[in-house]
Amino acid sequence: MAISKALLASLFLSLLLLEQVQSIQTDHVASNAISEAAYSYKKIDCGGKCSARCRLSSRPRLCKRACGTCCARCNCVPPGTSGNTQTCPCYANMTTHGNRRKCP
Template sequence: MAVMTRVLIIASLLLVLSLHLLHVVQADDQLESTNAQNTLPKTIDCGSACATRCQLSKRPRLCKRACGSCCFRCQCVPPGTSGNTDVCPCYATMTTHGNRLKCP
């Protein structure tokens, strides 16, 4: 009888320890995913990105001004001098008060 009691106690302790270990591992996974989500957003040099984007524009100062405000809000500028808006959806969907596309 004493042997059976000891076996039950040891089995119970092993169960509690394994549940505690599982809890610790899950807490660590949640902490890692939270830290990954809370990383600071990358910032880009809007001046040079917009200068590249607007280099072929017929109205480069207007283009750079509009691009600059879009870049500041979205923190991205599509590559190239036009198009490629799928790379930066925020930039591609921003509109003026007249519902025209704001970003060049």
Template sequence: MAISKLLIASLLLSLLVLHLVQADQMVPTDGQKGHGSPKIDCGAACKARCRLSSRPHLCKRACGTCCSRCNCVPPCTAGNYEVCPCYASLTTHGGRRKCP
């Protein structure tokens, strides 16, 4: 009887430790958004996104702000907002889309 209680206690303790290890791996670090996803290179992503913009410095600045908040930038130079819903949902005080 004592052996079965010891076995059950060690099994429960093992499950608790496993759960804590998995939870620790899911915690965002370095200001990341999401669940442990790697931080993207916002500079390179925004450079690619804004390469055809008529106002590239303004585009890169707005894109950089959005990228740092959402940790994603839609591919290509325009559109594709469905790939990054957070990026698409950010708006200015006037209600216009903030992210290029």
């Protein structure tokens, strides 16, 4: 009788330990999935996007430099050569010290 109680207690403790290990592994997998999702966005090609955006500018080097700064911060460049800022609010809302729009 004493052996069966010890065996039953051992079995119970083993199951409890197994459940704890499984819970820890599940939490670890979930936290990895969350951290991977946070960094899963891809950086866009700012050089190519800004070249396309600034190709008709009267000052293309200045335009590309400003666009590159905005693109690096926002990871977004609106399509076309001007306007379309509603597609990238971060890009559209960035201003200079004089409260003028920074991004071309």
